Amino acid sequence: MQRKTPTPKNKIDQITHGKINLPISQTPSQYIPQNSAHFVDHNNMLRTLAIAIRDNLPTLLIGESGVGKTSAIRYLAHQTKNGLRRVNLNGGTTADELKGRNMFNDKGTYWIDGILTEAMRNGDWIVLDEINAALPEVLFVLQSVLDDDGYIVLEEKDDKEIVYKHPNFRLFATCNPPEYAGTKEMNKALLSRFAICINAEFPNKTTELEIIEHRLGNTIAQSPVAQKLVEYAAQTRKNKELGTADYAINTRDILNTLQLAELMEPLEALALAFSNKLDRVDNNTVKTAARLFLPSTKKNTKTQTHITDVHELQIGSHYGFDADLQHTYLALTDQEDEYNTLINNHDISDILDTSVKEHAVKGDEFTIDATYYERLDGSASRIECFDEGTKVASAITITSGAHSGKHAIILHHPDFTKTTGTDTTKHIVKLKA
DSSP states (O other): OOEEEOOOTTSOOEEEETTEEEEOOOSOOTTSOSSOOOOOOOTTHHHHHHHHHHTTOOEEEEOOTTSSHHHHHHHHHHHHTOOEEEEEOOTTOOHHHHHEEEEEETTEEEEEEOHHHHHHHHTOEEEEETGGGOOHHHHHHHHHHHSTTOEEEOTTSTTOOEEEOOTTOEEEEEEOOTTSTTOOOOOHHHHTTOSEEEEOOOOOHHHHHHHHHHHHOHHHHTSHHHHHHHHHHHHHHHHHHHTSOSOOOOHHHHHHHHHHTTTSOHHHHHHHHTGGGSOHHHHHHHHHHHTTTOOOOOOOOSEEEEOOSGGGOOTTOEEEESSOEEEEEEEEEOOHHHHHHHHTOSOOHHHHHHSOEEEEOTTOEEEEEEEEEEOTTSOEEOOSOGGGSOEEEEEEEEEESTTTTOEEEEESOTTTTSSOOOOGGGGEEEEEO
């Protein structure tokens, strides 16, 4: 935890982390972080960074996205009133974006410093994100800056200026673990120039709840949703470490989910904040597993009546599922035009046979927009009369749950298309506020 050390008036003000004193900068900068959230230290990250800052040691932080690599640096820059610059070294970042370039106007040629040159001149800190995705020409620029007498030569400038590091200048780099897509092994010569390498790990459960408390308040941190979400996140991280999954819920995902969970069901909030970013299979896996962890916050304000006969299902009425059902939602879509075309189609047999099938979750609610009946030739038509045949399917709008706002087809008789073994009617209840 951070504490401020009182100092005599004839000494520079300072802050302390793990008995490491850091002076507060007296150099003005427009890049001093103004809204840096409190950083809850874990794995002694702040203390190690404090050593790097005090002793002017280039530092590399390696770790998963969302573990606080950049947040910790931003927090210390805010506390010490140092300017902080940040640049993402993706495959499109060029050397002149760091060094600078010649520009032209009606008066001729003039020079513009790049972000690295500016930081070196003015004494700002700089964070180089995704350094293991940088182009070779960019890494070559960094090698001379990382040396003890760090400098940068502006060869493209007319006077070939050499820019040396301001005393307050500090350099940090971050990268994801080597197994991340789009990254490559770092050059050993460059890697050796980083005096400190921090392995930034996920916080433990206690620390993560403390982070939630600082960011979102004690009420949310102590809620069953937060407690269970942290537990589930830890499980996803373990699965990724073991190689049984390609994803892990990070602290940022947790905070975003909890903010959304104030307005909706936790499972829906997790989908919006995290799982919808994954491919379809992983998305469904997360939702299925999350149901075992996340409690429902829905208040029981509706009376329920179990449906015993398929003909009790009426267009416009409100229903819900009382159990998790596999392969229930067919032709799931959030496209209104696509859905309208579907429900106005007189024969949906081919669509039903070829649709991707999604799981329904206990508590999902929906309204019925259209119904379909089996004809003598084995197809299904949208008919407005109960006497035309057996009701085999309904077109629905999902009003609550992980697929809230989407539309789908549900089957009532599993032997109609031979694609599912679930008789949905047995697990539908009619809801009334």
